Amino acid sequence: MLKKLLILTLFFSLFSTPLFAQWQWSIRGGAVNTMLRTTDYNNITDIETDASGNVYILAKTGGVGLKVANQSLTAYSSYGTYNSIDIVLSSFKADGTYRWSKVIGGHLYDFAYGLKLDRQGHVYVMGRIDNPGETMVGVPYTPVHFDTDTILPKIPIDSLGIDYLDSLQQSMFLVQYETTGTFNWLRMPEPDTTTKNFGNFPFRIDVDNSGNVNWWCYLKAGEFRWANNNIITLEGMYVLKYNPQGQVLSCTPLDMSIGGLQFWGLYGSAEFKIDRTNGNYYIAGTNDGSTTISLGGVPVNSRMFLAAFSPTGQLLWKEESGGGDKGAINALSLDNAGNIYTSGFAQNSTTFGGYTFVSPTPHASPFVSMFDPGGNHLWSNMAVVEAVSDSYSVAVSDTEVAIAGYGSTLYWPNNPDSVNTEPNQGYDAFLARFNKSNGELITMERTETPFGGASYGNAIAAGPQNTYYLGGNFSMSMFLGQDTLYKVGSQRSFFLTKYECDVPEASISVSGINATNTINLTYTGDPADSVKWYLGDGTQVWGDSIQHSYAAKGKYRVCAMTYFECTEVTVCDSLVAGEISLEEQSLAEVAIYPNPTNSLLYLENLPKHSSVKLYNLNGKLLLQKQFKDMKASLDLSQLSKGVYLLELQNGAGERAFRKVMKE
Template identity: 25%
Template sequence: MIRKTLFLAIVLSYLTNSYGQTPEWNWIAKAGETGDDEALSTTSDMNGNIIVAGYFNGTIIFGIDTLSSSGASDFFIAKYDPAGNVLWAKKGGGSLNDQITSITTDPWENIIVTGAFQSSTLTIDTLTLTNSGSWDTFVAKFDSQGNLQWTKQIIGTDHDNANCVIADSTSIVIGGRFKQNIIIDTDTLTNISSGTYAFDVFLVKYDTSGNLAWSRSAGGSNEDVINSLSFDNNGNILATGYYTNSPITFDTITLTNSGSNDIFLAKYNSSGNVIWAKKAAGTFNDYSYALAVDQNNNSIISGYFGSSKIYFDSDSLVNIGSATFDIFLAKYDSNGNIIWVKRAGNTSMDVGYALSTDLNNNILIAGNYNNLPLFFGADTIENSGLWDVFLAKYDEFGNELWAKGAGGNDYDETHPNCLHISQNGSIILAGGFVSDTIVFDSISLVNANAGIPFSTSRDMFLAVLSPDTFTTGLNLNENITDLIVLFPNPTSGIFNLKSSNPIMNLKVFNSTGQLVTSKDIDGQDCLTFSLESSGIYFVQITTNKQIITKKIIVKK
């Protein structure tokens, strides 16, 4: 009875939120010389290593690695260990502007990137891609050491670029926008828009070897863009972005347009068929840039709205400024029904750019705010200069838990895809800063161009917040190890374990603390396991070095 009571106490500690406790920055890194250098995306692997990608021009230094650009700007990829030490860095590029816009990892620590290149040719290691238009999209897969595995290219005669990439154990999906028609291996997507900003959206799925599974487009008669993607726990794909001045059609579903730019959220199944699509809109410019799916398959989107009032089905938000943007945060259930909406902002320009959710369905949001203090619930963040960075946390019910800012005397920014929660619970934020000095609480970074009058050159920043032990359950070891990955979670009954150290034993407890099963493992580092009944379980994994406990949800 004592053992059972203790176990339940640990579970309750895991599931309980403590409000108002703000975690501290663990470490901050920068990279950059006299050119323009900026991070556009970040992610992590199962060992807690952090990978960051973006663009640079001139020279950029990561640890002992010095990269020099071949043209106006090249892309970079840099990998750090959990303590902030650089493991390796590499580049790719051509004679003009080339950049990575999104980066992710798969369960085997491979690194997948997507972006676009303007150069006539793009060289990655020993492989060269040839541009067919003004900008072409590329996808590349690297192993954990940065060795190139394969590349793919989307070919068009005008401008096409991917904004986001996601990956799981079986597939890789990218999303973005395109002008004219584009060729994706054996598929051709036709653009139905017209005019100067005649972009349609594309969604492309590959297998892990880079073979095309399917491609889809959607659009209207003007600019339409996918900005963010996420898988749910059933392998469905959620996409968000915006569409301009005219209706947008997803297969047989058409969303009307209410203003200049309206917001969409669309759900596809794993075969690329549209399940549903939703809009949010006012009478002016409204944009969605970020998307995350929580453990219960709810979708959360964020961006900013310029309309005086924006509608999310039956809910609405009011902009407190005049001719300004406020931040929105909206949560939908798995059927596309709105659950709640929240706003944050001041009377200036405030934008939500990036989202991530944790195992307790808490929501992290990051973005930028201009000139004035920013209001999040009961928290107020002061502004240090022209354009500062914010990071805020909400619980699953939309209650604001904490918020913090970073900035200096000039323009400092984060971007879509620049917020991530690692396997050990650390919160990773990336971007770039023009300020002479950017301050993260008590930690400062100095720009390589500090003191140069009228300089607009950015340096890259990478900031890691200590695991939020007040809200993520340290007692269950969710945050004291970065050596175990358990997936998928939630699961329909079958789940996989992968460990950096040999697994010796596995025990599964139900939510009341009863032992469901125990199995000795003969030093394997990968295994598959199954559970028969739906519910919340706690998996205790004993390796040759430590004992780790993780939560898993089974949904039959």
């Protein structure tokens, strides 16, 4: 399989084996009981990672025999003839080791709509609970628990068995934890006069650079429970901004209106993000026709929409679908430059942002699109499928964008990677990676299930380079690398898996026949699927070892593009035809020892006028030095134990990378 990912010059060494993409580890979770509604099952809905590499999942579950990664948890939802849903927040180390969990819920249906982390080390969960009333007879209902940290009093009833409508009816919640799982605070901002008729509704959250939580909500008129400026005079869409201490800083109305809130809020699709560079808000979603949506006072008459709002809530621009107009936006993400990425499904002849989706089949197909901060379409890529397929989540890293979803037989145009299933087998979860600059597919990986089984990718998060976390749900069983997962109970269970593409070592050697300007080039790195040579005179040749004659003696730049299972690495150097050695000082000869080390790291055979940089695995630059001599040392004694990435660079700008370990 040919994959396209990154171009490094001269030599890239990350001595990691094996040299292919793999599912590093996997866990399962969920409850045993069959839930009442057909749309309810154990499922991961959101994934986040922190600066230390820890992973956090948000899931919905049932109430019987709840487990996460073989850890038994106490659930609060009912089961039997009346089944409800709880919320699970769990955290794992980067190696899959279980850290901690929180279970939120009570007797009734409780939902979470957002999981976010800030840069100050806080974890936020947002959603809606349905607190039960007291019972006059029979087994008492279980009140809503925020695990064991906070238990809400049940709604009192009068002598006729009617709930008091002016107390404990709040449903919206925002809760903050430390990344260690320590509970900090809970906010339920609705008025005491709130009823259970979903008058207020929470949609999504995002976090800005200052650690403030921006909470997109629908609020009714009334006096709310925060300290200042707490009177809402006109119901509608608002962004509540909370600081890390749980105080409301502002309540900003959005130039967006909606009707049929109960239906749209429960079953509709919309995503919300904040641009951390300028504070603008972005909302993307699907208009399924069940309600009326207006942006800037103008109704949305299309299936898909994407809109930008200023920090004060004014509509800046919007995009709507057209043409065949059959599709949905299920996911929205931004990169550090404010570029926008959407994903979902589309069908042939549907247009969006001036781009027309084209497919040889009529089925709904996963897509990914990129827009600049001004809403200008940059690129789109849509899969070809033989049955309805979809994408539910999108994640952005430094050079890539990845999506997760499900499909049967599925492939991307101009790329051999595909998901192939037998007829009537069902669906498999997939993870597809794309080049951010042009939308070309890098690689697509699928989970494997037995015949008759199925899996669905619902959430994805980016870790360090070429690393992703994929979550969703499955029936029967799943095969993920060395792990086999079996469902917990009679319905679907949820899964979390880590995908990592190891970057291999690539290098070349040269020998020559001086009299004829003929050279022999040999690829000498880790075994590659194929090697393509660019010989500096316009010639391109495939092969592990080649011979080439130049028309004239001179300096030529030679590159070998090496294709591996899940990535490509390009090795380049300059040579003079008629000579038998590479001209530039090679970083391949640099010696690094001891590795692992507990203090000093020594470097020998450095090219003159070289430099080094040291990063952690999250890409943070820790130190940088320049050297004139061929020998040097680095003091790592102040660093924590773990693996780091060392970047070497010579005077010509060539780079090489090595993994080093601090004990």
